[in-house]
Amino acid sequence: xxNTNETATSYSPSGVRGGDKYEVVIGLEIHAQLQTESxxxxxxxxxxxxxxxxxxxxxxxGHPGTLPKTNKKAVEYAIxxxxxxxxxxxxxxxxxxxxxxxxxxxxxxxxxxHTTPICKGGIVPITTxxxxxxxxxxxxxLEEDAGKSIHDWDDDYTCVDLNRAGVPLIEIVTEPCLHxxxxxxxxxTEVRKLVQWIGVCDGNMEExxxxxxxxxxxxxxxxxxxGTKVEVKNLNSIRNVKKAIDYEIARMxxxxxxxxxxxxxxxxxxxxxxxTFSMRDKEEANDYRYFACPDLSPFHLTDEFIKGIDExxxxxxxxxAALYQKDFGLSAYDAAQLCDEKETSDYFNAVxxxxxxxxxxxxxxxxxxxxxxxxxxxxxxxxKLPAKTLGALxxxxxxxxxxxxxxxxxIFPVLLQGDKQPLQVAEExxxxxxxDTNELEGWVDEAISKMPDKAAEYKKxxxxxxGLFVGEVKKLSKGKADPKVVTELLQRKLG
Amino acid sequence: xxxxxxxxxYHQFLASxxxxxxxxxxxxxxxxxxxxxxxxxxxxxxxEALAQAAQLDADRLAGxxxxxxxxxxxxxxxxxxxxxxxxxxSSKILEGFTSIYNATAVEKLLQEGAIIxxxxxxxxxxxxxxxxxxxxxxxxxxxxxxxxxxxSSGGSAVAVQAGLCMxxxxxxxxxxxxxxxxxxxxxxxxxxxxxxxRYGLIAYASSFxxxxxxxxxxxxxxxxxxxxxxxxxxxxxxxxKPVPSYSTKLNQSNTKYxxxxxxxVLEHEGLDKEIATTIKAYIAKLQxxxxxxxxVDFNLLPYVVPTYYIxxxxxxxxxxxxxxxxxxxxxxxxxxxxxxxTMYKKTRSEGFGKEVQRRILLGTFVLSSGYFDAYFTKxxxxxxxxxxxxxxxxxxxxxxxxxxxxxTAFKIGEKSNDPIEMYLADIFTVFSxxxxxxxxxxxxxxxxxxxxxxxxxxxxxxxxxxLLNISEVLLGDxxxxxxx
Numbered sequence: 001x002x003n004t005n006e007t008a009t010s011y012s013p014s015g016v017r018g019g020d021k022y023e024v025v026i027g028l029e030i031h032a033q034l035q036t037e038s039x040x041x042x043x044x045x046x047x048x049x050x051x052x053x054x055x056x057x058x059x060x061x062g063h064p065g066t067l068p069k070t071n072k073k074a075v076e077y078a079i080x081x082x083x084x085x086x087x088x089x090x091x092x093x094x095x096x097x098x099x100x101x102x103x104x105x106x107x108x109x110x111x112x113x114h115t116t117p118i119c120k121g122g123i124v125p126i127t128t129x130x131x132x133x134x135x136x137x138x139x140x141x142l143e144e145d146a147g148k149s150i151h152d153w154d155d156d157y158t159c160v161d162l163n164r165a166g167v168p169l170i171e172i173v174t175e176p177c178l179h180x181x182x183x184x185x186x187x188x189t190e191v192r193k194l195v196q197w198i199g200v201c202d203g204n205m206e207e208x209x210x211x212x213x214x215x216x217x218x219x220x221x222x223x224x225x226x227g228t229k230v231e232v233k234n235l236n237s238i239r240n241v242k243k244a245i246d247y248e249i250a251r252m253x254x255x256x257x258x259x260x261x262x263x264x265x266x267x268x269x270x271x272x273x274x275x276t277f278s279m280r281d282k283e284e285a286n287d288y289r290y291f292a293c294p295d296l297s298p299f300h301l302t303d304e305f306i307k308g309i310d311e312x313x314x315x316x317x318x319x320x321a322a323l324y325q326k327d328f329g330l331s332a333y334d335a336a337q338l339c340d341e342k343e344t345s346d347y348f349n350a351v352x353x354x355x356x357x358x359x360x361x362x363x364x365x366x367x368x369x370x371x372x373x374x375x376x377x378x379x380x381x382x383x384k385l386p387a388k389t390l391g392a393l394x395x396x397x398x399x400x401x402x403x404x405x406x407x408x409x410x411i412f413p414v415l416l417q418g419d420k421q422p423l424q425v426a427e428e429x430x431x432x433x434x435x436d437t438n439e440l441e442g443w444v445d446e447a448i449s450k451m452p453d454k455a456a457e458y459k460k461x462x463x464x465x466x467g468l469f470v471g472e473v474k475k476l477s478k479g480k481a482d483p484k485v486v487t488e489l490l491q492r493k494l495g
Numbered sequence: 496x497x498x499x500x501x502x503x504x505y506h507q508f509l510a511s512x513x514x515x516x517x518x519x520x521x522x523x524x525x526x527x528x529x530x531x532x533x534x535x536x537x538x539x540x541x542x543e544a545l546a547q548a549a550q551l552d553a554d555r556l557a558g559x560x561x562x563x564x565x566x567x568x569x570x571x572x573x574x575x576x577x578x579x580x581x582x583x584x585s586s587k588i589l590e591g592f593t594s595i596y597n598a599t600a601v602e603k604l605l606q607e608g609a610i611i612x613x614x615x616x617x618x619x620x621x622x623x624x625x626x627x628x629x630x631x632x633x634x635x636x637x638x639x640x641x642x643x644x645x646x647s648s649g650g651s652a653v654a655v656q657a658g659l660c661m662x663x664x665x666x667x668x669x670x671x672x673x674x675x676x677x678x679x680x681x682x683x684x685x686x687x688x689x690x691x692x693r694y695g696l697i698a699y700a701s702s703f704x705x706x707x708x709x710x711x712x713x714x715x716x717x718x719x720x721x722x723x724x725x726x727x728x729x730x731x732x733x734x735x736k737p738v739p740s741y742s743t744k745l746n747q748s749n750t751k752y753x754x755x756x757x758x759x760v761l762e763h764e765g766l767d768k769e770i771a772t773t774i775k776a777y778i779a780k781l782q783x784x785x786x787x788x789x790x791v792d793f794n795l796l797p798y799v800v801p802t803y804y805i806x807x808x809x810x811x812x813x814x815x816x817x818x819x820x821x822x823x824x825x826x827x828x829x830x831x832x833x834x835x836x837t838m839y840k841k842t843r844s845e846g847f848g849k850e851v852q853r854r855i856l857l858g859t860f861v862l863s864s865g866y867f868d869a870y871f872t873k874x875x876x877x878x879x880x881x882x883x884x885x886x887x888x889x890x891x892x893x894x895x896x897x898x899x900x901x902x903t904a905f906k907i908g909e910k911s912n913d914p915i916e917m918y919l920a921d922i923f924t925v926f927s928x929x930x931x932x933x934x935x936x937x938x939x940x941x942x943x944x945x946x947x948x949x950x951x952x953x954x955x956x957x958x959x960x961x962l963l964n965i966s967e968v969l970l971g972d973x974x975x976x977x978x979x
Contacts, residue, residue, distance in 0.1 A: 058596045062817040064589065065576045065598060065695040069731045099813050099862075101839055108816020160821070289862035293870065294701035294810050296731055 016203040018257045024249050025214040025226055026178035027138075028241075030191055031169050031206070032201040033145065034077045040144045040168035041068030041111060041290050041296075045177055048207050060166050062106030067295050070095075074168035075118070077200040078142045079301070079309050081170055082119030083136055084198050084316055093118055094298040095142075099289045104147035104160050112143035114290045124174075124194070125318055126186040134176040135187050145169050170200070176215065176226060181245035188212055188238045198340040205237050212241050216248040218256065227252075228262040232276050234269050244269040247276055255452055303400040320345055337366060345380040354391025357398055364390060368408045372416070393422040401433055402426050406479050435482040437489065440473070443481060444489045447472040458494050466490055497522035499661055499915040501712040502567055509566055513556055516548035516610065519661075523568050523612055527659050533635045535644075537573050538581060544568070547610045563722055569604065570654045570663040574621050575706070576695040577601050584697045585629040586619045588846030599730065600664060600693020600706050600723040607722050612660055615650030619848045620815065621666050621699040623647045624674060624920050627911050628850045633911030635907070636678060637947060644905040645675030648707070652679040655709040662710040662719055668699045669803055670899075670924025672707030673936035673951060677899035680938040680947030681967070683709050684716055687716045687957050688931035689734040691720075692727035698814040700807035701732070703928040713967045717741035717775035717907045720959060736957055744960050745967050751785045752965055754778075755892040757793035765901045765919060770948055773940050774898055777950065788896065789887055798877050800918055803925035805861050805874040810978075812858025818846065838860040853914065878929050885930040889955035894965055896952060897923050899936040903946035927953050937966050 039046050042059035059066040084087050096114035117139035147165035151158050168322070172191060178184050192210055195201035200235045203210050212235045217227035232248060235241045247269075252262055267276040292298075292379045314325070317339040324335035338348045351361045365380075370388075373380060393411060396402050402411065407422070414425045426432045434440055447469050448455050458465045467485065497518050499505055509515035524541050551566045555893040571577060574584050576594035578601075583589040597605070604611065618628040626634040626649025634649040636642040637657035644653045650667025652675035655663050665672040669686035676683025685707040706723065710716045721742055726735040755776065761771050778788045820826035820842030827841035847855070861870035884889055888895060901920060910917045926933035933956070936949040950969070 004689075058594075061822055063576075063595065063823065064582065064584065064592075064697040064817070065574075065594070065693075066596075067694050067730050069729060097813050099816060101816065101819055103819075103821045103835070106817065106822060108819060109813055288862050289813070289859065289864075289867075291809060291813070291862055291867075295698075494795075 019249075019253050021220055021250075022218045022253055022256075023221045023223070024179050024183075024220065024245075025176045025217045025229075026184050026245060027073065027176040027229075028174045028178065028184060029189060029213045029215070030172040030188065031205075031211040031213075032073050032081075032172065032191075032195050033146075033210070034168040034170060034200055035202055036073045036077065036168055038071055038073075039166035040071050040074050040142070041166055042066075044166065044176055047179050048204075048209065050163050050477055051428055052159070053163060055163040056165070060106065060162055062108070068111060068293070070296060071168060074142060075299070075301075076309055077168070078118045078170045079306060080198050080313060081172070081195065081200055082140050083124065083306075083310050083313055084173075084194055085119070085122035085124055085140065085319065086120030087119035087137060087140060089301065090116055090118055091301045092116065092119055092298060093301070095288045095293045095296045097293045100286050102146070102149075103158065104149045104162070104165065105352055106147065106162060108164055110144060110146065111293055111296070113141035117141035123376070124187060124190050126183065126190050128182050133183065135190075136177045138173045140170050140172045141267070143169050143171060176217075181242040181249070184214065184244040184245055185238055188241050192238065193317060193340070198313060199342075209234070211236070214241060214248075216245055216252070217262075218249065219251045228264050230262065230276075231266045231489075232269055233266060234395075236271070240269055240271055240274075243274045244276055247274060251276070255358045276474075284297055284430050314342065316344070317342075324358075328352070330358060330362060334359075334362045334366075338362065339379065343379060347380050347383070347387065350387030351390050354388050355394045360394045360398070361390070362465045364394065368412055372412075385412075386419075389419075389422060396422050396426065400435060400484070401429055403433065403479075403483070406431055423495065430444060430478070430480065432480060433478050433482040434477060437485065439479055440477075440489055443473045443476040444493055445467075446476055448490075448493060455494060458493060466494070469494070496559075499658070502564070502602045502715045502718055504659065505567065505661065506565065509555065511971065514549075514552050516551045516555075519566060519568050520548040520610060520612065521542045523660055526657070527745065529611070530637070530657050530659060533637055533657060533659075534616055534632050535617050535634055535657065535659055536570065536613045537631055538584070538796050539610065540580070544612045545609050551608055551610070562606065563718060564604060564606035567609045568612050568661050569609050569719075570615050570651060570660040571601065571611055571615050572621075572648050572651045572663070572665045572840070573701075574617060574666055574725075575601060575614075575664055575698040576697070577611060577614070580614065582614070582697065583630075584620045585617050585631055586777060586818075586847065587630045587825055588818045588843070590630075592824045594695075596695065599692035599727045601695060603723045603725075604664075604719075606897070610720075615648070615654055615663060615665075617650050617665070617774040618647035618671075619851050620667055620697065620811070621647040621671055622811070622850050622854055624917050625671070625907075625910065626650065626675070627907065628848055631847055632668070633907055636904050636946075638680065641906055642946065643678065643907050645678035645900070647671040647675075648683075648840075651677050651709050652676055652681060652683065653693075655679070655681050655711060662715055662766055662886070664723075665707050665709055666696055666699070667705050667707040667924075667928065668703045668807060669921050669928050671948075672709065673899050673924050673934060674921070676709060676936045676938070677949040677951075678904035678946070680949075681709055681711055682713060682716055682935065682937055683707060683949075684720065684935040684959075684962075685927060685933065686720060686724065686959055687734070687933045688928070689732055690724045690933070690957065690959065692725075692730040692733045694727055694729035694733075698810075700810040701814060703803075703807055703809060703832050704927070713937075713963055713970060714742060714745060716966075717745055717963050720963075729976065734957070739960050741956060741960055741963055745964055747968055747971050748964075750964075750968075751787070751889065752893045752968075753891065754781065754786060754788040754894055754896045755791045755888050756788065756896045757796065758790040759793045759796045762895055762924070763796070763906065765903065765922065766898060767902045767942075769942055770898050770901070770903075770940075773774075773948075776949065777897065777939070785966070790907060791892075793878065795881060795884065795886070796922070799881070799925050799929060800922050802874045802877040802881075803929055804857070805870050805917055806878065808854040808858030809862050809871055812855045812862065815851070815855055817845075819843065820846070850914070862972075881926070882930045885932060886955075889932075894952050894960060896950065897926075899923060899949045899951040901941045903944060903948050916944070923951060931958050933962050935962055935966055937970055939969065959966075 045055040097109040099109040119140035124139035145167040147162040192203040196203040217229040219227040321335040321339040578597045623646040624641040627644040636644040650665035651665040656679035672683040825846040934953040
């Protein structure tokens, strides 16, 4: 691999000399591994992380005589993503063979969709600092993943792990319609959220379940035709997508400004120093000799099949956020927070069925619950607090039986330990607020008698001192006194 | 002394012979040893077959239920995978490779109690028409050892011809079962594409390949077919149509059939004059017996061989990519300085024979950008036209009659230096693979040169019952039955 000395030079994306003259054009290809149990063309496990070469049968290894059989679930997942992106679902599909030799490609060809992607067109809405934008998709197609070549395990040999070979992928390809690294960042974020939301991919970029390649070019503003593009690979985080694009833009502008020409290449991102380096020039490109795979019959999708998938599709984050604002009166900010992850909105929806104080639910979820999950490194899916219980807890507060702070600090931790009900916990811990005047009067009198000086000052007009008395009653009652009723009582007694 | 004429006769013999399976296996092992020079077998599973036979004999004595192929001794072409056994496609590139799974057809044979006695020599990767392209030497025709047995399933044909097993499985991509059956004077059937699972059949050209059966008896052919045909979860191109019990549907009725034949075929310049005359006379005889036999136009004849070779080599170039020295099979000796590309080149140049390399190169060429449309796309269009033409014919006729091969078995070495001439010899057999219909070669005739030749019959898709019935009727006529 030609790792040229370019990596030594570092370009800064900001304040590029002459940068204002140029428009950046970016197209992204995202590979998402589908979360099916088995591989795209055989029954071997598609799970990540097994010991090397344990998820392989004669079929994965490409032994002579073996044949592929399409995994229907993978087709379903691809359609699901297509429907979520508003794509046109192509009814008549076939798989093609992309022929090339590589040690981690057991059959000597990759089975992929070539001329008939299962989903055509489509859009993904994003929001950037400049506002809302719809990113246009070119296609989503199905293909099988290759195995992994591991070059650093042995001094003399390259090791090949075929566990990943044959894992189903969808490739989501945009039109060259993105114009900044920020747009690219938002787009990948959105796609990642979407695949997780509809449950087709776990979106894990570190493990490579979601991989992104960026095609970047620049042209003078106003120019119609596209400039020479560079494809950047190995972008293993959303942040790196942005960094790599920023680096490329700066590198390209500098070349053109210096009177040079951009060479069509495939480049790789180096996360150690946030630069890219050339992997190969276009001239070395393979002739893949695509042709329809004769081992797989073309497959036709019926309207009924597609309709079934559509009906099972959950409401998408954008739709749901709009609904939260419209029907539940939540702010745009709160709604967006709930729609960050499907599990979050699922939990909110469940609690909202128990209690209609939606704002209070949001406050709980973004307050005590979020803090607890962060502290214990859990996801909301792992939260052991039934929706019904949180609903009841909020109701307890709304009814004035406990206050929020007691609920959050005393009752909530107990609820997480077992399946007790909030009221039961409040009773057991003797935390129910007392609003019975007779009982409260004792504490109120005691508080006043404890601080006769202050009482006198109050009477003289220093009304601000009421808080002091309320605090004292709270202390005497061990937090059980209803502050509202206590305040009224104090006001009356202090005159 | 053990004799075999049909599975039915053998099963009757077994009913009264406590060690009948063992006797059969011993008989065939001796015959195979006697005929070693024919080179029909690459490997014989002697001990294993004897052990299986003893077990089957014991099972029978114990009154256990018997499989349809109980104790039937058979052989498989060296392109069909048998778990725990070597499979090499008669190629150096798979030297020493052992299959870790059973082909579906093998699985079904074993389930019905068949004994697989060995694997048969063939043309390397089933590419050839003479069995001269084997990395393990040519196979000889038992009727005249200076002649080829045909190919590519030459070893499987000779195994049946010379009485070295009861039936054998071959594979037929463009005539590789029917042509050697014709040359050897036995029955060879290529069922409808998709009738038998291809899982475990080493691919030559996926959209053409089909496992076929060699035997000396139509009833046996029918029985083996009904055992190995049918749906399979491991092959998405196999048909889910139910499999008729062919063996019970053979009835020598007085049905009068409607046959078509291609005038262009019988007038083809490459067709041996005596074969042409014999078949024309046979047509007249059939007509005299009340069958309808009519000529149909077939102006696409000149295109079938080029179309076949473009499409099959294209598929082969991709199917054979997996033999790369990385995961299994042969890998060239390398110098430490050799890189990956050198490893591929050396391994494939040393591991594949000349004919296989020729077809990989041809296939790579027709698929490459700039030539794809002119060759591959065009050939696919011709294939489509052929399919249309075929449906049209079968709307009006029960079967198509045709010679199987333009000549009788030729001499070893006679054509091996002229690939084009060798390819043209496939002119009458590639048609049914191009359109996917079932076809059979039945041993009806004997040439004045002493060699047998057959009549090829084709019927419509999944009309194997009809094809077998017609064959039974024609073979039942003893005047024409060839006796080897």
